[in-house]
Amino acid sequence: MPKAKLRQDNIRSLEYVGAAQGKSQCIYWDLALPGFGLRKFPNGRGSYVCSYRIQKRKRLVDLGRSDAITLEQARRKARLYFGTAADGKDPKSNIDEMRASATVKMLTKLYIERHAKPKKRPWKTDEAALNRLLLPRFGSHLAASITRADIAGIHAEYGESHPYGANRFICVVRKMYNVGRQLGMIPEDMRNPGTEIERFPEHKRRRYVTPAEMPHLAAAINDDPNEFAGHALWLLLLTGIRRNEILAATWANVDWDNKTLFIGKTKNGEPVLTPLSRAAIARLKMIPKLKDNPFIICGAIPGKPLAYLDAMWRRIRAETGFHDLRIYDLRRTVGSWLVRDGASLHLVGAVLNHKDQKTTAGYAYFQTEDRQKVLDRHGRNIVQIAKGILRRRANHKAVVDAPSEEQPRKLPRIHRISRNDLYDLIWAEPMSKLAERFGISDVGLAKVCRRSDIPAPTRGYWAKIAAGGAFHRPELPVQVNRQFNTIRFRINRSQLRHPRNIAQATHLNI
Numbered sequence: 001m002p003k004a005k006l007r008q009d010n011i012r013s014l015e016y017v018g019a020a021q022g023k024s025q026c027i028y029w030d031l032a033l034p035g036f037g038l039r040k041f042p043n044g045r046g047s048y049v050c051s052y053r054i055q056k057r058k059r060l061v062d063l064g065r066s067d068a069i070t071l072e073q074a075r076r077k078a079r080l081y082f083g084t085a086a087d088g089k090d091p092k093s094n095i096d097e098m099r100a101s102a103t104v105k106m107l108t109k110l111y112i113e114r115h116a117k118p119k120k121r122p123w124k125t126d127e128a129a130l131n132r133l134l135l136p137r138f139g140s141h142l143a144a145s146i147t148r149a150d151i152a153g154i155h156a157e158y159g160e161s162h163p164y165g166a167n168r169f170i171c172v173v174r175k176m177y178n179v180g181r182q183l184g185m186i187p188e189d190m191r192n193p194g195t196e197i198e199r200f201p202e203h204k205r206r207r208y209v210t211p212a213e214m215p216h217l218a219a220a221i222n223d224d225p226n227e228f229a230g231h232a233l234w235l236l237l238l239t240g241i242r243r244n245e246i247l248a249a250t251w252a253n254v255d256w257d258n259k260t261l262f263i264g265k266t267k268n269g270e271p272v273l274t275p276l277s278r279a280a281i282a283r284l285k286m287i288p289k290l291k292d293n294p295f296i297i298c299g300a301i302p303g304k305p306l307a308y309l310d311a312m313w314r315r316i317r318a319e320t321g322f323h324d325l326r327i328y329d330l331r332r333t334v335g336s337w338l339v340r341d342g343a344s345l346h347l348v349g350a351v352l353n354h355k356d357q358k359t360t361a362g363y364a365y366f367q368t369e370d371r372q373k374v375l376d377r378h379g380r381n382i383v384q385i386a387k388g389i390l391r392r393r394a395n396h397k398a399v400v401d402a403p404s405e406e407q408p409r410k411l412p413r414i415h416r417i418s419r420n421d422l423y424d425l426i427w428a429e430p431m432s433k434l435a436e437r438f439g440i441s442d443v444g445l446a447k448v449c450r451r452s453d454i455p456a457p458t459r460g461y462w463a464k465i466a467a468g469g470a471f472h473r474p475e476l477p478v479q480v481n482r483q484f485n486t487i488r489f490r491i492n493r494s495q496l497r498h499p500r501n502i503a504q505a506t507h508l509n510i
Helices: 071-086 093-100 104-119 123-138 148-159 163-182 214-223 227-239 243-247 278-286 310-320 329-340 345-352 357-361 368-401 419-426 431-438 442-451 461-466 499-508
Strands: 026-030 036-040 046-054 057-065 260-263 272-275 414-418 486-490
Touching (some): 036 071, 057 071, 104 163, 214 227, 227 278, 227 329
Antiparallel strands (some): 036 046
């Protein structure tokens, strides 16, 4: 390879040196910065490159075309690459991963073939969502280049008309990228674009056929001209199995002796033996058997089952007016009616072939009349208890209000006493005993005296009186304002612990 002192003015003048067909590589290595060079092509164009070794492997990185970036910019870029390689990291690894990653179309195909088909029964729903929403926009893009904003944009746009479908779409995308990472088609450090997207609010569907609606629905099913479709709807109501399970059932799956219907691989991946009630057996005996058709619900094509029930269901909804009722709501109806009859959630889950009891709880709804009966019983209990409490209160009040010599009258919380009477009582006995009679503390009684300008005995007064001494009693100051002649204070009834105190306080009329 030739070497040259690269300058901005001589880059264009350097010529391609190599085979005439342009198959050999021509790189002018820079004398000023080892490992940095200019690659020339037979058509006269050039691009800056840098070469380094990492883990005993030589790497050549294209830094950009010579007519797009300057020589100095390319040298700075090359120094960054050299510094990263010196730290033991390969700066070209991200570029290799991006180039090796699959396109969105390839990733979608891999997800459907390797995950959805073997592990999911409704895999066609995932395939339809990806083909309709993701591939038209980003099918040719690299899967590793898709961002969360790209998926969030599709989710927001589609969610304006189909919010539940938009939420299912981001679930499929998230799972697809997880599968792609496991299979090595997505870089390990790439953030999943289907995560951390705010979903549209969802509300659990609680529609089922009520007892009032059942006669109208039964009449519409019986009057419909499609006989096999009508039998299919009756079996859905009588067994609680899924629509595709009854359409795929054959006469060979019916065990008349044990009254069971064998269903192969169900939605949860396990086969199930569905018991048949007497009503279901009677309905099966009403279905005509076609000679060359093994299926119970026969379609128009010889040897094939009925493919769809949608056309008949639209006619039934139009005739009955139940426009919000779906075929799948018949399965919810079975769960609701079984719970109404007293079946446990565990038993209902076994009938509906649910793995998780939480799923069964979503199907088992108490009907309106059942809830009304429960509330009626609750209301009667409340009223009876309330009447009993009022009756007991009335009897207790009559006993309390009856006159009794032993039971003193109830004292009010606010008591009144004249200023002169309180003055006489204060000097007649110790304040602690008087306060106990009043139902307040001695400190509180002393505050009442100070606020009312009533002179009280000083400390040691009652000891001197007990020793036979004499003490001068001060006169009660005159109160000009008459409204202060009546003293009001709150009495704590808990202070009146002894019945004698209550009687004395009542006698004092305080």
